[in-house]
Every structure is written in structure tokens, then in C-alpha cells.
Amino acid sequence: MVKPNAFKAYALIACLVATSITLSACEPLRKKFTRQKKKDASADQDFVPVLEPQEYPAADKDPVQNYKQHYALIKAWYKDMWTTLEERSSDKQQRYLLKTIYGHIDEMRKLVAPQQQQQLDELAKVLSYYDSALDAPPAMRNVSRIQSDLRAFDRMLRHKLRADKIKGAFIPVP
Numbered sequence: 001m002v003k004p005n006a007f008k009a010y011a012l013i014a015c016l017v018a019t020s021i022t023l024s025a026c027e028p029l030r031k032k033f034t035r036q037k038k039k040d041a042s043a044d045q046d047f048v049p050v051l052e053p054q055e056y057p058a059a060d061k062d063p064v065q066n067y068k069q070h071y072a073l074i075k076a077w078y079k080d081m082w083t084t085l086e087e088r089s090s091d092k093q094q095r096y097l098l099k100t101i102y103g104h105i106d107e108m109r110k111l112v113a114p115q116q117q118q119q120l121d122e123l124a125k126v127l128s129y130y131d132s133a134l135d136a137p138p139a140m141r142n143v144s145r146i147q148s149d150l151r152a153f154d155r156m157l158r159h160k161l162r163a164d165k166i167k168g169a170f171i172p173v174p
Helices: 004-024 027-032 063-087 091-109 114-126 128-133 143-160
Strands: none
Touching: 063 091, 063 143, 091 114, 091 128, 114 128, 114 143, 128 143
């Protein structure tokens, strides 16, 4: 059996160990409440100002950046279109995706020369069957044709209409 005096001794030792562990781990807490010296003004003197500022074109006036942004958005909407087709989502959602892609293609047309505008028109025509197929009931749609058209859309977009493929065809925005 444990004697009462021995129990008090064990309790006292446990309290001392807990207190020492608690106090030794308070270093970060102590640092939070100690006053820091003010930073020296010489640190601010190390700053070197830009002597010749560079002028960057405004984001809305840079046709290459605008084209790249629309291109990236079309690729994102294209992935969503595949997902909705595979999951057989609602026609309303599919029409919205097509409308959004058509809108980005129209915005891209405004940024390029007439030859690339024709390629963008061909790109939009690739989706025309998919658009017309949404008028038919879901059971009557030729899904394999739609998937084939979507693959052709992706190939045309990636191989012919990337920004680096049509470098010299951008029209400067007024």
C-alpha cells in the first residue's frame, strides 16, 4: 500500500514537473509581450528607386493578353462541356456553355486579322451540330457525333488558334 506521505510526495513531484514544462515552453509567449526596438532609418536608405519607369500597356489595350485570356477561358468551358455531355446534364446548362464559348470566340474575332477570323468562324461551325442537337430529345441525339465534333473543336483550337501560332495576326486595339 502507498502511505499518505508518499502520495503527497508523488503529487508534489508531478506538480513540479508540470510547472517546469509549462514555464519552459513559454518562450514564444514571452517574445510576444517584449517591446521591440525601432528599426533603424538606415534600412530605409537601402531602397533604390526606379529611375526610369516603364510604361506597360493597359490590360484592355493589349490584344495578345486579351486573346490568351479568351483562349484559356474557352479551354476551361470546353472541359465543362465534356463533363456535362458525359453526365447528361440539363439542356439549359449545355446551351449556356455553348453560348459562353460562342461569346469568347466573338471576342477573339475582334482581336485578329481576317484570315484568323475565318478560322474562328470554322471553329464555331464545328459546334453547330451540337447546338442544333440540343433541340432534339436526349434519346434522339447522336452523342458519338457530338463527341467527335468536340474532339475536332479541341484539335482546331490547340493546333491552329493558339496565341503563339498566330503571332503576327493581332490587330492593335484603338
